[in-house]
Amino acid sequence: MAKRVKIRVFRYNPAHDTDARYDEFEVEAERWTTVLDALLYIKAHKDHSIALRYSCRMASCGSCGMLINGIPRLACYTKVYELGSDVVTCRPLPNFPIIRDLAADFTAFFAKHKSMKPYIINEVAESIDGREFIQKPEEVEKYLQFSYCIKCGLCYAACPTVATDRRFPGPQALAQMYRYLIDSRDKATDERLRIVDDRHGVWRCHFAGSCSMVCPKGVDPALGIQLLRAYLLGMNRDSKVVAELYRREPK
Amino acid sequence: MKENREGIKGWLNPTRYGANRFAYWLQRLTGLGLLAYFIAHVIETSNIVYGKNAWEKMLAVTQTTEGHIVLMVVIGMCVFHAANGVRLYIAEHGKGIGRPGRPEYPYKPTSLGLGMKACIWVSVALAALAMMYGAYVLFGEV
Ligand code: HEM
Ligand code: SF4
Ligand code: FES
DSSP, rough: EEEEEEEEEOOOOOOOOOOOEEEEEEEEEEETTHHHHHHHHHHHHHHHTTOOOOOOSSSSSSSOOETTTTTTEEEOBTTTGTOOOOOOEEOTTTTTTTETTTTTTHHHHHHHHHTTTTSSOOOGGGTTTTTTEEOOOOHTTGGGGGGGOOOOOHHHHHOOOTTTTOOOOOOHHHHHHEEEETTOOOOOOHHHHHHHTTTTTGGGGOOOOOOOHHHHSSSHHHHHHHHHHHHHTTGGGGGOEEEEEEEEEOO | OOOOOOTHHHHHOTTSSSHHHHHHHHHHHHHHHHHHHHHHHHHHHHHGGGHHHHHHHHHHHSSSHHHHHHHHHHHHHHHHHHHHHHHHHHHTTTOSSSOOOOOOOOOOGGGGGGHHHHHHHHHHHHHHHHHHHHHHHHTTTO
16 A cells, blocks of 8 residues: 655755755655655656665665664665655765765765775785685684675764764774674784774774664674774683685595 | 764764663763762862861751752762663673674664663663662651
8 A cells, every 4th residue: 555755855065055955755655665766766757856876776785875764774775664654854874974965975984994904914815826714604603794794884874973073983994893803814913903992993982882773784883893892802812713724625 | 064973963862773872871961960960079078178167058958858859860870870881891891792693684783682771771770779769868867
């Protein structure tokens, strides 16, 4: 059964608007209509000038994050019906500068991710020549969940510390730091700890948990941050043994 | 406008992101409340340097109904802040927040699981109980 809903879209172009406004559109929503479906319908039939970012439409690319009825969500992963309201208000993600309308600027967010050196650091891996690292399932499970991150920035938009501290890397970056730190193939433990061991680094987190509340992929960045902090406090140092390269014998 | 940061505004609303965000808000509020009380307390007790009279005049203020209510709020703030502080201390040492695994839909975060939630509500309940006991002692003697 379809219902008519009002979609309120935040409109603002920093290049020539002094104030933002909301444009309102009436749309028919089915039980399966996502907020992204509704916005794309509006773009196709009512006002094509709305700026928004999307790509995969299936919660994989991380492009369509926006503030939907006050909470950061993926527009393609949020059904109009599940909001339980006849009014759907879309705003750009907070804590990101606005490019235009619903499109937010991820430059600083990606720079923070990059500053965590999000790759395996291990000089042995450079000369791998037919050998491979062997990881037990338990070793994979230590980081697997954090590697599901799609860099959508919902956690960064929900975090009260990001909201006030420009230098804080944010939940996404810190969780990625833990992901590489605890990977048994990575050898740069001390280098990594030096990057986050700062009063604007991992210690700035107050465990408000909002990041994990909004994460659409089950990454649970708050868990990663507390485990990173625990590692610095010497709590689970023995949980990481750097893996060796093995040559797999042909059968 | 272009920056679109939430700023301190983001701290003020405790209702948006579940129990942990509420606890974050209350820890901050009670921390600042205790700090204010601590400063007032030092100023208040420093009255003793002006002699016995000044000291007793000051003590009389705490014997009024308003004085009792302020003290009850301080008791509540103390108990919540301390209990929730211990919870944070444990969580920030990586305990009681679950462990990473294979994410399964609907992706419930273990760090916001029942254990943490229970600790938050127990802290609130302990604060309420302490306030009630405080009220019993303070108002009981009037
Ligand atoms: C039993 C004693 C106490 C414990 C276990 C405790 C624990 C804590 C913890 C763990 C935090 C950090 C919270 C976070 O990361 O967001 C904190 C913050 C704070 N505490 Fe306490 N505390 C205690 C007593 C006090 C007292 C007596 C005062 C005031 C004189 C006080 C004032 C504050 C303030 C102002 C903050 C900062 C609030 C914030 O950043 O959100 N605390 N406390
Ligand atoms: S941790 Fe979750 S919310 Fe944050 S960027 Fe990654 S997928 Fe998005
Ligand atoms: S469009 Fe790719 S995550 Fe929503």
